[in-house]
Amino acid sequence: MHGQWRLFLLTVCMVASLTAAHQCAELLPKVALWGLVIVAGLTGLCAFKFKTLRLFFVVMMMLSLTVVYTQIQAWQRLHEHVLSTWIGQTFYVQGVIDSIPTRTPFGVRFIFKPTAVQSDALLQQAYDEGQLPSRISTAWYDDDLPVTGIDGLRVGQVWALPLTLKPTHATQNPDVYDQEQDWFARNVRALATVRLNQSTPKDMYPRWLRTETSFWHVLQNTRATALQRIDQSLAGETGESTALFKALTLGEQNAISNTQWALFQKTGVTHLVSISGVHVTMLAMVLAWLTQALWRRSVRLCAWLPSLHAAQYVGLLVAFCYALLAGWGLPAQCTVLMLALWLLLSRLGVASSGVRVLCFALWVVLLSDVFAVFSMGFWLSFGAVAWLILALGERKSGDDSTDGSSTSDKSAWILKFIGTQIAIGLALLPVTLYFFHQASFLGVAVNIVAIPLVTGVVTPVLLSACLLSFMFGWAWPMLWAHALLDVCLQYLNWLAQAFPQAIWWHSLTWWQAVLLSVMSIGLLLQLRQRRWWRVAALSMGFIVLLFSPVNRVVIPYGQxxxxxxxxxxxxxxxxxxxxxxxxxxxxxxxxxxxxxxxxxxxxxxxxxxxxxxxxxxxxxxxxxxxxxxxxxxxxxxxxxxxxxxxxxxxxxxxxxxxxxxxxxxxxxxxxxxxxxxxxxxxxxxxxxxxxxxxxxxxxxxxxxxxxxxxxxxxxxxxxxxxxxxxxxxxxxxxxxxxxxxxxxxxxxxxxxxxxxxxxxxxxxxxxxxxxxxxxxxxxxxxxxxxxxxxxxxxxxxxxxxxxxxxxxxxxxxxxxxxxxxxxxxxxxxxxxxxx
Missing domain, CATH: 3.60.15.10 (Ribonuclease Z/Hydroxyacylglutathione hydrolase-like)
Structure with a gap:
């Protein structure tokens, strides 16, 4: 087996075992973890001795180590929790604001990170023993906020706050979004409310102690300032377009209403609302092209560093900075990692195949955060990229069969673009149905126009408007960009009204989603090789599996x-x-x-x-x-x-x-x-x-x-x-x-x-x-x-x-x-x- 495909197999096994380890009802006892460590060691030794079965033993070793590593990480995270004796009590907690405060219907909410020094002896003991939650989702109601309100709260501020703590408990229903899972994935292990009443002693009132200025805090405050500038410049404009403006430029999606999300889902453009890999890559390519065009004009600079290399480094740096400023979401992380790895492997002279870059990026993400598999963004971003690499990778010369016909370059490019959009829609269909129980009939057609329009026109215009407004204080660029967004939303609303039944509601199990994803890759490969009888067989199997009503329960008469x-x-x-x-x-x-x-x-x-x-x-x-x-x-x-x-x-x-x-x-x-x-x-x-x-x-x-x-x-x-x-x-x-x-x-x-x-x-x-x-x-x-x-x-x-x-x-x-x-x-x- 080729080296890159062995790497791909190991990566798939690691992802599968890590996902399975997170599905257990209880964590394995520590004795079982030691047993898995021993199994990993034995299989590792067997891999060196038995060359014919080396791949099998390496896979077994990777599975064991992955489960052990995942369980250890989970044990450490579960050790932080709210004790039952704390519920109903108010504690004076010292900590730092670790996220941008966001507006809620009743006040603000932010992540509060307790510091190493606590005035309360009970909390200090819990911190020393590693039990005090390191990240607390904190609500501060409007009536109790300081005079400066939300504008006075900044990331990095250290406060002493009277908090009532409770566990991260949320509603639990089958096949519905799990809020507790999301909190656990983000290491939020407690919920709190700033509690003030007439009986609160003066020495327990909220007090601002100092401000920390780490890189992360400065970055978040810069992002918060940019969001405030957008709100100020667009004050009085349509709220829906303003919310979309902030989502497309800085990745801030909290202001997008349920009505807007329903519109995006019906028209199939939800993936374009977030800061996706397409946005980051587009910005990096534009800056790289400008850098190369300017760099090659200097003989001295080209002698010091080739223009192509300089452009690549600048593009990567811009992608990294923009991903940070836009919130460092998982799709953006995936893109930056893959760009960095591709550049590194190419500089080292190693063949930077898409499969190898994808696998290394997955390893980096999962080793740094084993809970990334909880995120739908992980499966949507990495899954789509993996599907495209496997199914639409470079073809060998022998793969193409000709029938004597010829097509112009322009026609071939258009057909390839449309085919890619259909392929992306086919790739995302099983995952979309599994996570959201719905798919848009308009999605493929709308995205043929929406993807190049949003990534090539709308997003550059919005970013340019923000840059001009921030640099020179001009309001008109943002107003013009806002008007452009208004027009786009009007067309989306028109499409949704013209096709009211454009949503297909359907549900899939996890095994259906996996099989359909594999079959979709096989279907496209057979289409490329023009093996029509296999295409027909796979198409029939795809349709039968897709429409299998596995979740439907037959209820007898009288029940x-x-x-x-x-x-x-x-x-x-x-x-x-x-x-x-x-x-x-x-x-x-x-x-x-x-x-x-x-x-x-x-x-x-x-x-x-x-x-x-x-x-x-x-x-x-x-x-x-x-x-x-x-x-x-x-x-x-x-x-x-x-x-x-x-x-x-x-x-x-x-x-x-x-x-x-x-x-x-x-x-x-x-x-x-x-x-x-x-x-x-x-x-x-x-x-x-x-x-x-x-x-x-x-x-x-x-x-x-x-x-x-x-x-x-x-x-x-x-x-x-x-x-x-x-x-x-x-x-x-x-x-x-x-x-x-x-x-x-x-x-x-x-x-x-x-x-x-x-x-x-x-x-x-x-x-x-x-x-x-x-x-x-x-x-x-x-x-x-x-x-x-x-x-x-x-x-x-x-x-x-x-x-x-x-x-x-x-x-x-x-x-x-x-x-x-x-x-x-x-x-x-x-x-x-x-x-």
Whole structure:
């Protein structure tokens, strides 16, 4: 086997073993790590002795060493954590601001890095023992900020802050973005809030101590200043274009709204919004070309260093500096590393093949950060480059078969460019479907124009405008560039409106994505060699594998598959029968541009191939129950909306549905052998303007025909008084109140879940959908005890993650996601409760 392909095989094995090591539920014990070290040593010795099997033993040695190295890194990172005794306490922590403070709906957020000297003895001991988290994601609310506000906070400032610490705990749902994984990958091991109140002593008020001026701090402050200058120059202009301006120039994507991301996804240009390798390479090539053109004009300079070499060094330096200034994202890192390695290997006289450069770049990235595989950017950037190198590399002369026809150079270049765009689209299709459960039909066509336009025109214009504005203080270059972006966004919006069904929603498993990627390479190779029968066979296999519905679950008649989302402080439950899908509530709104619908519910619906909701029931008009409704209705078809609110309130939600009805007592539906009944509110209760929203909550009862668990009651936020009214005078025609599963009224509030309700319902399971360490203290401890005394098993989604089970099945098939989907970096909330 050729040397570069042996290197490629070793690299693939390393990436695969490293990825597999991160998928375990718990880390290996240290004894097992020592065993792997011994295995690596033995296989290394065998590699020297048995030449015929050397490659096999080298691969085994690499696999063992990779797992050991990964586990050691993970052990070290997990050693930093928030102790359970710290939760609820306020500590006076000294540390340095280590990231640019970003605006949130309530204040600012930044990374706070504790210093080696702490005034608190407990924290000092934790720091000395390596337990104090080295990177803390800190929120500072507007009311407590210093007089200077966010502009007064700079990277490198050392502050003493009163912080309430808590673990990096986030919602956990299957096939949905894992925030805990992202925190762990970035080594953020604690969350904190600057806590000030009337009881805070004066000596614990925030104090600015000093400012550190390391290279990283200066670089980040320079980037922050540039972002502020852009905001000042474009004040009063369209916010969407300003957000895109900052993303294309400095890699700042926080201001891009969910609406914009949806537009970019529909038109297939999401990859162009970030500082990608194409942007970095383009800038490096332009500066290299200018350097060579000027350098060759001097005989003395050319005698000292050839113009080509000077241009290459300048291009690499510019790429490195720009990648740093743009945030040093993974795609930019990949590009700079590959440029540097290509230049180094060519100077050393080693054949700098694309495969070898790619492998070395991967080794550098993964040895410096074994958690890079957690990032989607890692797979998208390195995966696309690897695919292009393997499939579109230089062909040998014998590979081309001619048919006697000739084409002009211009036509050949155009065909090659279009073919490359189609190849890129084919390469990214499996990875895109795996990570995002969607692909754009417009992507290939739009990118044929968008890639050269954005990289060759728009981005250079934006960077030139920034440079002129920063150097001379001119505002007009940025305004003109902003106007250019406005035009581009208008055309994208026009395309999205002209082709409203341009998104293909589909989900793939990891093994499907891998096989499809390999088959796409083989397909292109066979196309290049004009082996048409192999092309036909691979195409057929590709299509069959692509459309295989592996995630679809067949639900028998008379059964209900229940999905209780881990939604935070809110409510959202998906009910699936044999032919219909119902959503009870749509979760909370998290911020101006974020809600549970777009972040959790829609991605999960896509992962299980649900593209239509036959009914959406909104229990009442509170944002923790309706916050994600509009986002859900924009992503999937909603046939009927039923809500316990006025027509005006229903219209204000912005939910798109074929019909809208009031949620009223007496409504009942028989669906696939399952009975759905509305027990509350009555018309009088709904129209009573003196009542708050909670007593008007829809109460939905679900009854399957038989099974271990055959009935469920979803109660919204009814209070104790409303519970009593229902029990004394059942209004839904249900006189036998006994249910197997009860969603705790009002998330387990102490003003609900009264003893008469529990006595009447006699639930086997009681489920509370509540936020982790929420300020309302839901579910209340006395309510949990009340359920347990009544014989119910209590589940809190903040501790269990999402819950999935079956009504009407012989066994309930309970799936507790924080147990069945367990990953070693997840917060141990469930263990803390059990202990």
């Amino acid at each position: 209900v598959r229940v999905h209780v989302f881990d939604i935070g402080q809110g409510s959202a439950v998906l009910l699936q029968t044999a032919s219909q899908n119902w959503l009870f509530d749509a979760g909370p709104r998290y911020g101006e541009n974020s809600d549970a619908g777009v972040r959790l519910i829609v991605p999960y619906l896509r992962s299980i191939d649900v593209n239509r909701l036959d009914m959406m029931v909104l229990s009442h008009n509170d944002t923790d129950h309706t916050g994600g409704a509009a986002s859900v209705s924009q992503a999937v078809e909603v046939s009927q909306l039923v809500g316990a609110m006025s027509a005006e309130q229903m219209a204000a939600l912005g939910v798109h549905s074929a019909s809208k009805d009031f949620c009223l007592t007496g409504q009942s539906w028989a669906v696939d052998g399952v009975r759905f009944s509305i027990l509350n509110p009555s018309l009088e209760t709904l129209m009573d303007n003196t009542l708050a929203n909670n007593p008007k909550s829809c109460v939905l009862r679900v009854d399957a025909s038989a099974g271990q668990m055959k009935s469920m009651l979803l109660t919204g936020d009814i209070d104790g008084l409303q519970e009593a009214r229902l029990l004394v005078s059942p209004q839904g025609g249900v006189w036998d109140w006994q249910v197997d599963v009860l969603m705790m009224p009002h998330h387990g509030s102490r003003h609900s879940s009264t003893a008469p309700l529990l006595e009447a319902t006699k639930p086997k399971w009681a489920i509370a959908q509540a936020g982790f360490l929420n300020s309302f203290h839901h579910p209340a401890p006395n309510i949990v005890e009340r359920y347990q005394t009544a014989g119910a098993q209590v589940f809190n989604t903040a501790e269990t993650g999402a819950l999935r089970f079956c009504l009407g099945c012989v066994t309930a098939n309970l799936d507790i996601w924080r147990i069945t989907g367990r990953r070693y970096w997840w917060d141990d909330a469930l263990k803390r409760v059990n202990n």
